[in-house]
Amino acid sequence: MRQTETSASPDAPIVADDLRRSFRKRSGWLRSGELVEAVRGISFAVPRGTIFGMLGPNGAGKTTTIKMLATLLVPTSGTARINGFDITRDELRVRQHLGVLFGGDRGLYNQLSGWENLRYFGSLYGMDDDAIKRRAGMLLERVNLTARASERVESYSRGMKQRLHIAKTLLHDPAVTILDEPTIGLDPAAAIEVRTLIASLVPEHTVLLTTHDMHEADVLCREIAIVDRGLIVAQGTPAALKLGAKVDRQVIITLAGALNGKQELVHQRLRALPTITQVRQELGDDGASSLTLRCSETTQTLDSALAALRELEAPVREIQVREPSLEDAFMTATGREFDPGGMEVRA
């Protein structure tokens, strides 16, 4: 695994240490199925009050990992602690200190109102009626569902259901929350609402977020573990992961017209700049030239290139800067392109 900067200590609210989980695929009543290793030794620690992302395609092992952390699945080997409590030895304490949002729009009683759902789940966490009323009222306000709280959940949109899920997860005020694919299937507007809510959970709560949405991981997480085929293949802050991506940075400059004889001179000047490794020129349908500059660093390249073009009286129409993305980081770590659909190996 390529590890970039991390800041978690072993006594962090979420600590996973070499978690492994295998399943035997069923292939009939008598035949013993093939052994599948869904999680093959995952270790990480999440600092208090931060959002930690597990990013990977379907079947990467994210859900299996969170099921183990939520005490719903016993690891084949390895250990983990939630707020200091061991997931296999002190599962009751783990459950008290943990709120889990399981992905999708299921997981709620559709025939009951939003309020009744919260009331029931609160009672499962040992909360009395006063505590449930106080807390549910506050959370319904926070997730913007107060006006619809007495309506049946079956009438809710997917985004509203997901916001109710978040309220349900936070009801007993857990120190640690795990959110499994919280924006899956949401339309862009609803996804933005849910992301805003998630961002507001810190620093009060420590959040483990699983997602296959690169943008979501990028904007929400202080640290990301890229998971693939049951392993963490890279880990670090989004910036550090992108920085470590082995792809060229590119500055694409579209000129206002053709270079008209200055072509060689422009190429010469640009190639001479220390940060540029390659210059490629294309001619657009409108006759304007487009220069793609591959470089090791974009800011200085852009400054120097624009200065050179100004000097050569080549007017600029458009500038595009392409920095490495988390997709690039995934590709660097795994050697293949990111496919959110991935391979289906579900616990």
Add this chain to the structure above:
Amino acid sequence: MSALALTSHRPSTILERWRANLRVATATARVSVLRYASNPIQLLRAPLSPVLQLAGFVIAYNISGQTAVPSEQVIGFLVIGIFMTEAWSATVWGSGHALQSERYLGTISAVIAAPASTAAVIIGYTLGSLLINLPSIITCTLVAFLAGATFTVASPLAALIALATVVICTFCIGLAFGGLFVLSKNSNSLSNFLQTPIYILAGFYVPRTVLPDWLQRISDLIPLSHAVDALRGALLQGKSLGDLSGPLLAALGTAAVFLVVGIWALGKADRAIRRSGTLDIL
């Protein structure tokens, strides 16, 4: 409010634990009733179905020329059988169907991931089903009275204790099968499968005395068999508490075995399901 203000409280004494479990069971029962009440067709079907069932059995008894049950006690005998059916349904259908429904809705992971006792949740399903079946029982009893059912109650206390014994047996059996339902991916089918044999084995619609000997031995192992004997003794034959001590003790004794086995099996099922990872698989 600090993050741990709500989560750090954990029932420490036995009394606190009982109170917490009772709250979970009643909350689960409440949710079951509310969900059931949201379906108007069910609300209409529930009181009608047992009345029709009772009518069918009364006709069958009348045309059969049987002598096992005195003719003046037939309706009373059968209405108690219907009551037992509703209690038994609350047990198996209640917990089996409820768990299947939790799987279907995707709520089972959230329920099991909570720190509440799974046993308390399952008892809540049974309690909810009993409450749901209450209108059926009341309607059926009223119809039975109108149809000329006669009851001979010499000791109301004995009748109440027999009734309480039925409820206790119901909860204990519900718990005993709870583990099986947690493990099964088809708890609905399993509960349907378990439902019918008990009608005969526990003597809901025919006296146990008419069963072959070997079936009566099996019947003796079922708490509800003794509970129904006690209830019929108290309500139809005017027996006293002393007269009923045998079937009552047998009912409570076998129920205690079911309770112990149930709690043990539920613990085992909980661990097994977390090992296999099949909790939320339909």
